[in-house]
Amino acid sequence: MAGAAADGESYLLLRRGGGLWGVAHAAVRGLSRQGSGYRVEVGQRPLLADEVVGVVTGLRVRPAMAALRRFWPEAACGLAVHETGPLVIVDPASPPRALTAELEPSADEGDGHG
Amino acid sequence: MIEPDERSSGASHLLVRVGGYVCALPLAAVRRVVRALTLHPLPGSAAELKGLAEYGGEPLPVLDLARLVRAPQGANPAYPVTVVVWAGPPEARELVGLAADAALELARLPASAQWQQWQQADTRPRGGGTALLPESGSPLAGFVAGEAVVGGEVVRVVNLEALGGLG
Numbered sequence A: 001m002a003g004a005a006a007d008g009e010s011y012l013l014l015r016r017g018g019g020l021w022g023v024a025h026a027a028v029r030g031l032s033r034q035g036s037g038y039r040v041e042v043g044q045r046p047l048l049a050d051e052v053v054g055v056v057t058g059l060r061v062r063p064a065m066a067a068l069r070r071f072w073p074e075a076a077c078g079l080a081v082h083e084t085g086p087l088v089i090v091d092p093a094s095p096p097r098a099l100t101a102e103l104e105p106s107a108d109e110g111d112g113h114g
Numbered sequence B: 001m002i003e004p005d006e007r008s009s010g011a012s013h014l015l016v017r018v019g020g021y022v023c024a025l026p027l028a029a030v031r032r033v034v035r036a037l038t039l040h041p042l043p044g045s046a047a048e049l050k051g052l053a054e055y056g057g058e059p060l061p062v063l064d065l066a067r068l069v070r071a072p073q074g075a076n077p078a079y080p081v082t083v084v085v086w087a088g089p090p091e092a093r094e095l096v097g098l099a100a101d102a103a104l105e106l107a108r109l110p111a112s113a114q115w116q117q118w119q120q121a122d123t124r125p126r127g128g129g130t131a132l133l134p135e136s137g138s139p140l141a142g143f144v145a146g147e148a149v150v151g152g153e154v155v156r157v158v159n160l161e162a163l164g165g166l167g
Helices: A066-071
Strands: A010-016 A019-024 A028-034 A037-042 A047-049 A051-057 A078-082 A085-089 B013-018 B021-026 B030-035 B049-055 B058-064 B081-087 B094-100 B102-107 B144-150 B153-158
Touching (some): A010 A037, A010 A047, A037 A051, A066 B049, A066 B058, A066 B094, A078 B058, B013 B081, B021 B144, B049 B094
Parallel strands (some): A019 A085, B021 B153, B058 B094
Antiparallel strands (some): A010 A019, A010 A051, A028 A037, A037 A047, B013 B021, B013 B102, B030 B081, B081 B094, B144 B153
């Protein structure tokens, strides 16, 4: 999945959990408020964001380094820098848990409730 | 900021202090030593990954060298410097940052035959402390190649080639 992005591709930038994330704008199907944050409709499951930074073009997307993948076991389309902030380009088909965590039912949810 | 140059002639390693340890980084792999880069956390990462930084306009993963070598925490765990190094095998090397307490000096290490090579059975490094050798298969296996004595002090010799590839 990793590889250089085509010039001119647009990305929606989000903040979540203190990190900066990008998702291909073409994959975004909707954006709405959810609580104090935002809900971004992409792929099969929505993403949660604390802040929507905006849409940017011209990011130079690099593959995620092996050293990074050793210590961060999530799928990603690559890494980039926006202004001076490094960011992860999210794979809409397999977003990091940090962007979906509040949507995941906890282990004990759904049992024992009538 | 420290950059290896002609003054390093004859030296083979950069000694850095991290927590209670002194580590030796192969000089050929050291790109630069800079003041601690601004870190952006990556939720869900292992503790060894402190976050992402921007370096030269590119994203740079910054690793916690103290955790990588299992160093006991020092008095000032602020890690005020970042050592930018090449990691991984030569055919697939990549830049990473190592958070450390200080860059100390350039040094020539004795030949590797004189090191105390770390074996899987070793659990007590010669320099004391409580560090344990990572188990085989651990992401950290092979990262510390051994120990050497430099100026009367035990230093952990870091194998940066073991850091990059996923094996």
